[in-house]
Amino acid sequence: MIEEPIHRCGDCFQCKNGQSNVCQNFSITGMHTDGAYAEFTTVDETFVHGVPESTPLREAAVAEPTSIAARAVLEQSSLTPGDRVLVEGPGPIGVLVATIADSIGANVFVSGLDRDAKYRLPLVDDRGIETVNLAVDAAEDRMTSFTDGRGFDVVFDTTGHHTGVEDAVEHVRKGGEVVVIGLPGDGSELRMTPVVRGEIRIETSYGSQWRDFEQAIRLIDNGTIEPAAMLDTSFYADDPTAAFEAFLDSETCKPVFSFD
Structure with missing residues (x-):
């Protein structure tokens, strides 16, 4: 049990x-x-x-x-097979979100920090999911190439850091969706004008x-x-x-x- x-x-x-x-x-x-x-x-x-x-x-x-990740991907997001998806943060929730999204046919990309390069990002790589270390200079170029320059259809913020949703809005396409799962301790400085002008949907997912x-x-x-x-x-x-x-x-x- x-x-x-x-x-x-x-x-x-x-x-x-x-x-x-x-x-x-x-x-x-x-x-x-x-x-x-x-x-x-x-x-x-x-x-x-x-x-x-x-x-x-x-x-x-x-x-x-897994129940938290399943709810975020399968109930709270509008993800469909073939979508280009960014998962911010390769912690346990991020790894599980990426795995579930990949299992239903999404094209998944996981971003992490320099401290994730030794253990967590390789863990995702081993699942056949593309990753990027944001400390690497080519990170933005790789994400642009992955999305053909239009941005991601769905971005899942699992970082728990107040800049996560801000970065998500930068990387999602116009008309796309951001799903916030992480719980930041500090307030965000998210600028709403590009969110409104781009009709970016911001969804949240809590627990299960x-x-x-x-x-x-x-x-x-x-x-x-x-x-x-x-x-x-x-x-x-x-x-x-x-x-x-x-x-x-x-x-x-x-x-x-x-x-x-």
Whole structure:
């Protein structure tokens, strides 16, 4: 079994309106309640999903970020097969967004920073998806060539940095779409005039719902998502700091704690 970490109340307007991912009274395991790093915990059956026997439990740990990526690509975006897509940020959500978009026939391009060049961008390259290190001088030329100079049809901002949406607007085509998934801590200085004049649609995607989790489990089980390459099982629950530091330094993509 796996748990949805964001628990909806089921009673507010949003929950009753089919928008439980933006529940007014949500709680998050590990943030509002303790026990997220315990080897065993109790969870209301409303928030658990069965894992097929054919899926290793270790790989099922990727179901939650996969559910977020699936919602962003398959529900919140207008992406269609053949679209030229830019994914900003090769973190776990970015890698999964790129993989799902690629699986439905989009032409995907993933951008990262210099610190991503050693581990995360090669991880995407190994999936046969084109990448670019933005610190390289030819980055803009490569993106221009990839889109025949018109810009990307859809840009997914998974960076969590306030400049992400600003850069997305620079790279999307007129009449295109930007989907913001990352959560910046600082305010953006997005200029709205080019957004309005270019009729650029800005969409957001937050968390996931029950059906997104079920879809994520199926995507893992049928091999669309192959978690093994992005999982890092070298960390232990009694030393979580090591995992967070490695993640923030882009030395790993998806840390998973072991209890052995």
